[in-house]
Structure formats: structure tokens, C-alpha cells
Amino acid sequence: xxxQLEIQVIAAVTAAACALVGAFLVLRKTALLSDAxxxxxxxxxxxAFFQTENLNSPLLLVAAAVTGVVTVALIxxxxxxxxxxQDAAIALVFPALFSIGVVLIxxxxxxxxxxxxxVLLGDPAFSWIRRFEVGGRDLxxxxxxxxxxxLVAVAAxxxxxxxxxxxxxxxxxxxxxxxxxxxxxxxxxxxxVSVVAVGAFDVVGSILVVGLMIAPxxxxxxxxxxxxxxxxxxxxxxxxxxxxxxxxxxxxDVSIAGAMAVVAGVVFTVALAFAPDRGLVAQAxxxxxxxxxxxxxxxxxxxxxxxxxxxxxxxxxxGHLQEHLRWERSFASRAVKAAERGGAVRRSGDRLALTAxxxxxxxxxxxx
Amino acid sequence: MTPTTSASGAGRGPRTTHHAxxxxxxxxxxxxxAYRDEPVLWDIDLVVPEGVLMAIVGPNGAGxxxxxxxxxxxxxxxxxxxxxxxxxxxxxxxxxxxxxQRGSVDWDFPTSVLxxxxxxxYGRLGWIxxxxxxxxxDARAALEQVGMADFADRQIAQLxxxxxxxxxxxxxxxxxxxxxxxxxxxxxxxxxxxRTIVALLQRLREEGKTVLVVHHDLQTVPEYFDWVLLLxxxxxxAGPVAEVFTDANxxxxxxxxxxxxxxxxxxxxxxxxxxxxxxxxDGERQRGDGTPPHPGSPAPNPSRL
Numbered sequence: 116x117x118x119q120l121e122i123q124v125i126a127a128v129t130a131a132a133c134a135l136v137g138a139f140l141v142l143r144k145t146a147l148l149s150d151a152x153x154x155x156x157x158x159x160x161x162x163a164f165f166q167t168e169n170l171n172s173p174l175l176l177v178a179a180a181v182t183g184v185v186t187v188a189l190i191x192x193x194x195x196x197x198x199x200x201q202d203a204a205i206a207l208v209f210p211a212l213f214s215i216g217v218v219l220i221x222x223x224x225x226x227x228x229x230x231x232x233x234v235l236l237g238d239p240a241f242s243w244i245r246r247f248e249v250g251g252r253d254l255x256x257x258x259x260x261x262x263x264x265x266l267v268a269v270a271a272x273x274x275x276x277x278x279x280x281x282x283x284x285x286x287x288x289x290x291x292x293x294x295x296x297x298x299x300x301x302x303x304x305x306x307x308v309s310v311v312a313v314g315a316f317d318v319v320g321s322i323l324v325v326g327l328m329i330a331p332x333x334x335x336x337x338x339x340x341x342x343x344x345x346x347x348x349x350x351x352x353x354x355x356x357x358x359x360x361x362x363x364x365x366x367x368d369v370s371i372a373g374a375m376a377v378v379a380g381v382v383f384t385v386a387l388a389f390a391p392d393r394g395l396v397a398q399a400x401x402x403x404x405x406x407x408x409x410x411x412x413x414x415x416x417x418x419x420x421x422x423x424x425x426x427x428x429x430x431x432x433x434g435h436l437q438e439h440l441r442w443e444r445s446f447a448s449r450a451v452k453a454a455e456r457g458g459a460v461r462r463s464g465d466r467l468a469l470t471a472x473x474x475x476x477x478x479x480x481x482x483x
Numbered sequence: 484m485t486p487t488t489s490a491s492g493a494g495r496g497p498r499t500t501h502h503a504x505x506x507x508x509x510x511x512x513x514x515x516x517a518y519r520d521e522p523v524l525w526d527i528d529l530v531v532p533e534g535v536l537m538a539i540v541g542p543n544g545a546g547x548x549x550x551x552x553x554x555x556x557x558x559x560x561x562x563x564x565x566x567x568x569x570x571x572x573x574x575x576x577x578x579x580x581x582x583x584q585r586g587s588v589d590w591d592f593p594t595s596v597l598x599x600x601x602x603x604x605y606g607r608l609g610w611i612x613x614x615x616x617x618x619x620x621d622a623r624a625a626l627e628q629v630g631m632a633d634f635a636d637r638q639i640a641q642l643x644x645x646x647x648x649x650x651x652x653x654x655x656x657x658x659x660x661x662x663x664x665x666x667x668x669x670x671x672x673x674x675x676x677x678r679t680i681v682a683l684l685q686r687l688r689e690e691g692k693t694v695l696v697v698h699h700d701l702q703t704v705p706e707y708f709d710w711v712l713l714l715x716x717x718x719x720x721a722g723p724v725a726e727v728f729t730d731a732n733x734x735x736x737x738x739x740x741x742x743x744x745x746x747x748x749x750x751x752x753x754x755x756x757x758x759x760x761x762x763x764x765d766g767e768r769q770r771g772d773g774t775p776p777h778p779g780s781p782a783p784n785p786s787r788l
Contacts (some may be wrong), residue, residue: 142592142593275611278612278613278614280601282605285592285594286585286587288552288557289556289602289654290605292555292608294606295606295610339593340640341595342593342598345593445786
């Protein structure tokens with residue numbers, strides 16, 4: 116593989132793992148925990164790095180998992196005191212832990228390959244350099260092996276505990292009542308989030324990893340209402356963001372990590388606007404349709420009221436609708452056209468008359 | 484016999500939960516639950532025999548939901564003991580089905596009606612194992628029983644409140660339990676759903692199940708239930724409706740503000756004991772009681788106004 120291809124594969128694998136754990140964070144309405152964990156695991160990583168001097172060492176994963184679980188436990192313990200709210204607890208715990216990491220780096224790590232920029236922003240451009248070699252044979256970049264293992268672990272966990280994850284997300288009380296330990300499932304998931312976050316450090320850093328964890332599942336949720344589809348779609352959108360981000364970065368000669376997060380954000384924005392059922396455009400169109408449909412019903416009822424009355428001649432005219440129902444001319448003609456198309460109203464010149472079916476519809480509308 | 488239970492009785496062999504033959508369905512002794520130093524349930528004793536259909540009533544904040552959750556082991560208890568079918572809950576968990584309040588979950592969750600009902604089978608499946616054809620058949624049968632068979636593949640966000648409630652009931656039915664704990668199944672449901680639930684409760688009773696229902700509408704208690712627990716932090720009274728659902732007990736439970744007169748034909752003039760001291764200060768545990776309901780008016784259930 117060329118380094119270019121290796122970078123793309125590493126980025127894609129990272130994005131896939133991020134999206135898979137992120138989907139459950141989004142569904143659990145704890146999206147911000149991704150931010151908290153990705154920062155708070157820093158001290159654990161720094162300490163492990165001092166031991167191994169290698170950002171791709173498995174020891175970092177263990178350190179991150181432990182620190183991540185400690186982070187979540189601290190946040191929840193602080194929330195349980197009821198002296199601070201949950202969001203404040205998150206905002207208190209993760210900067211505290213992150214700052215310990217920053218202090219450790221600045222005090223002890225000057226001169227080694229671990230600087231605060233790399234931690235914050237990551238850079239996949241050099242992720243292929245450290246090779247995984249066995250007996251002198253090159254088996255590919257270490258980062259790919261690391262992230263690949265993380266992805267396999269995450270996928271195995273999600274497949275094995277799919278039912279438990281789903282139930283503890285949807286209805287934790289029932290999960291507890293059935294003896295399916297939602298707390299244990301929760302901490303299992305948080306361990307994975309921590310492991311994914313540290314794996315992704317090298318590639319996108321601790322800030323942009325949040326984008327890869329949250330944007331693809333948030334977009335996927337707008338596009339489907341089935342959990343298996345949502346998970347698959349999250350992964351697919353994550354991979355697309357990673358690869359498209361790489362090419363965007365090459366084209367514009369900018370940061371790869373930044374470009375990946377930008378594409379993820381664009382993907383979400385497009386889904387927000389154009390999702391077939393829930394998107395903003397679809398919603399606006401539905402509201403407009405409902406408005407016309409309701410106006411059509413109002414028109415039929417109005418015509419029914421004045422049918423066969425002395426004032427029918429004046430009341431049942433298109434021009435009159437603007438005056439009495441206070442409709443804009445264009446809206447009035449849309450409502451009339453809709454009623455005509457539906458065969459509820461006959462129009463001769465400016466004069467409107469109900470058809471038999473229109474009369475029935477008007478009567479139904481008033482009963483309902 | 485319903486399809487679900489008869490199928491399970493034939494196919495699933497002996498039950499895994501054993502219990503002493505004459506032990507009550509629910510046996511709660513000296514149960515106290517507190518949020519910090521504020522008792523939510525004070526020293527509750529409650530014995531419910533098997534086969535009883537019991538309403539749990541009491542004013543807002545009386546601890547009805549808390550009692551249900553404490554029986555299910557979902558809350559830490561300050562003191563006391565809970566036994567279900569003669570054993571600690573851990574041993575009889577699978578014999579107990581729970582219908583939480585409809586509002587306790589997010590109905591936007593990306594899943595289908597059938598999938599929610601299938602969650603009722605997760606307990607007997609245990610860890611990792613997925614529901615298969617038999618579980619799906621059970622789930623469809625349960626949906627049939629609550630009149631929701633046609634909605635199996637519907638996204639749950641598209642359901643009305645009453646339909647959501649029926650899905651929750653179907654989910655409890657597939658648990659094929661012996662004890663059912665339901666938290667406000669009648670809350671804000673339509674007439675069809677109310678009828679379905681009542682028919683279901685009666686069928687469960689005929690099958691010898693024990694059902695505890697947190698209930699708000701005092702008027703329907705004698706009609707729907709055979710036992711009642713009157714709760715207001717403390718146990719006011721519990722037993723057969725005919726014995727304990729009295730004016731005096733209701734006044735005690737509701738702190739003098741009885742929103743409904745029980746058995747007024749027997750109490751012979753409802754204003755006879757105007758000086759009866761309420762055991763709790765008026766409205767002590769009631770929220771939003773700026774306009775006390777008039778005597779004889781229906782229960783203050785917003786859904787019925």
C-alpha cells in the first residue's frame with residue numbers, strides 16, 4: 116500500500132469505530148460525554164506514554180480505558196451529590212483531568228514526540244510512519260493495527276451485546292428489572308468510547324474526534340428509524356467523511372483531520388436539510404401541504420354554510436374569500452385549485468359551487 | 484387461556500422459579516425508602532396474596548411509583564424486606580413483569596413496535612442470546628391481545644399515547660410473568676385503550692396472576708379492582724375494596740381532601756364527620772392543589788377533565 120492509501124484506510128477505520136460508539140452516545144443523549152472522555156483520558160495516556168514512548172502502544176489503550184471509566188464515575192458521583200447539575204459535573208471533571216495531562220506533558224515531556232498540538236488536533240499525515248514489523252517483515256502501519264483491533268473489539272461488543280445495549284438505552288429501568296445490568300453495559304460502552312478516543316488521538320486529536328463520533332450518527336438518525344440501519348449508516352457516513360476529508364485536504368493543502376471533521380459536519384447539515392421525512396425541507400413542505408389541505412376543508416365548509424342561502428351569490432365567490440377568510444389572493448386560488456382538482460368544487464367564472472362529493476367532505480369535516 | 488400463556492405452558496416445560504406453595508405474591512415488611520433524610524415511604528407492610536388485582540392509590544407524592552420501583556429492586560431502600568412469591572426478588576425476577584410509566588422512555592428511539600414487545604423476552608433469553616422465531620411469535624400473539632397486531636412493523640414514534648401504552652402492556656405479557664407491576668397504565672389513554680386494559684387485567688386475574696396497578700381514578704377503583712392499597716407515604720389501608728375503600732380511609736390517605744366519595748350510600752350523609760382530624764396536614768404532600776376538588780367530583784385526573 117502506498118502511504119496515501121494507508122492514511123485513508125487508517126482514517127476510515129478510525130471514523131468507523133468512532134461512529135459505532137458515537138451512535139449509542141447520541142441515542143443515550145450523552146453526546147457530550149465523548150468530549151469529556153476524549154479530553155479526560157489525557158493524563159492516563161501521558162503516563163502510559165512515559166512508559167512506552169510510543170503512541171501506538173496497547174498500554175495506552177489500557178490506560179485510556181481506566182481513565183475514561185474513572186472520568187465517567189467521577190462525573191456521575193458528582194452529579195449524584197445533587198450539589199451540581201449533570202452538565203456542570205461534566206464541565207468540572209474533564210478540564211480537571213485534562214489539565215493534569217497538560218501539566219505532565221509540559222513538565223516532563225518536552226523534547227519527546229508528544230506535544231499538546233498533536234494531542235488536540237492529531238494528524239493522520241504521519242500515522243503510517245511507524246511500522247508493525249515481525250521478523251523483519253513489514254506488516255503495515257502500527258496505527259492501522261491498533262485502530263483495526265479497536266474497531267474489531269467495538270464491533271464484537273456491539274454485535275454480542277446488541278440486545279443489552281438497545282434495552283439499556285431505550286428503557287434502563289426494564290433492563291434492571293430483567294436483571295440485564297444496565298450499569299455494567301453503560302460502563303462497558305464508556306470503556307469502548309475511551310479506547311476509541313485514544314486510538315483516534317493520533318489521527319484526529321481529542322477535539323475533532325467528537326465530530327467523528329457524533330455527526331455521522333446524528334445524520335443517520337435523521338435518515339432512518341431502525342437501529343441496525345442507523346448503526347450501518349453511521350459507519351458508512353463516517354467512512355465517507357474520512358475519505359472525502361482526505362481528498363479535500365489534499366486538494367486544498369490543509370489539515371487532514373480538520374477536513375475530515377468539516378466533511379462530517381457537511382454530511383450532517385445536508386441530512387438536516389434534506390432528510391426525506393424529518394429534514395427541514397420535508398417538514399416545511401409538509402406544513403405547506405397541511406395548510407392548503409386545511410384551507411380546502413375550510414373552503415368546503417364555508418361553501419356548505421352559504422349554499423342555497425340568499426347571500427350565496429356574494430359569499431361563494433373566489434374574490435370574496437380574500438375578504439371573509441382573510442386569505443391572500445394567491446393562497447385563495449391555491450386552495451380553490453386544490454378543491455377543484457379533488458372534484459369537491461365546481462367553478463364557473465368567479466362563482467364556486469360544491470359538488471356532491473364536496474358536500475359530503477364538508478359535512479365530514481364538521482363532524483370530525 | 485390466552486395464546487401466549489397456553490403456548491408457553493405447553494412448550495417451555497417446568498417453570499424455573501420455585502416458591503413455597505402458600506407464600507403470598509408480594510410480601511413487603513417494614514419498607515422505608517428515603518431521598519436523603521426525606522422519607523418517601525415510611526415503614527410499609529404489605530401482603531398481597533396471589534391472584535389479586537390490586538390498585539395502588541394515593542395523592543401525588545404518596546410514593547406509589549416509589550413503592551413499585553422498590554418492589555422491583557430498582558431503588559435503594561433505607562430499611563425493610565421485599566419478597567416476591569416467597570423469595571427475594573433476585574430469585575424470582577423472571578416471574579415479575581414491569582410496565583413503567585409511558586413517559587419514562589423516549590418514543591423517538593429508532594425501533595419498531597414488534598421490537599419493543601420483544602424486549603419483554605430479553606429476561607428469559609439472558610445475556611447475548613437474540614430473540615428468535617418463537618419469541619417473535621409470542622410477541623405477535625401479545626400484540627394481538629392488546630389489539631395492536633397491525634402495528635407490529637410501525638415505528639414507535641408514530642403511535643398515539645394509548646397505543647404506546649398497549650405496546651408496553653404487550654411487552655409485559657410476553658414476559659409471561661406471575662406478578663405484574665404496572666405504573667399508571669390508564670394515564671391519558673383513549674377509551675379503546677382503557678377498555679382493552681380493563682379486559683386484559685380481568686383476563687390476567689382469571690389466569691391466577693397477581694397484578695398491582697398504580698391508579699389515579701378513584702371512581703373506577705371498585706369497578707376495575709378487587710383489592711386496593713391506600714398509600715400516603717405510610718400505608719393507610721390495604722385489602723379487599725369492599726372493606727378498605729371507605730370514606731374514612733380515603734380521607735386519611737388524601738389528607739382530608741378526598742376528591743371522590745366512596746360508598747356514599749353506606750356512609751349515610753357525607754358531611755357527618757366534618758371535624759375528623761386529617762392525619763396529615765392539608766396538602767402537605769400534594770402539589771398543585773390551589774383548587775381543591777369539590778366533594779363528589781371526579782378524581783383530579785387531568786386526562787379525564
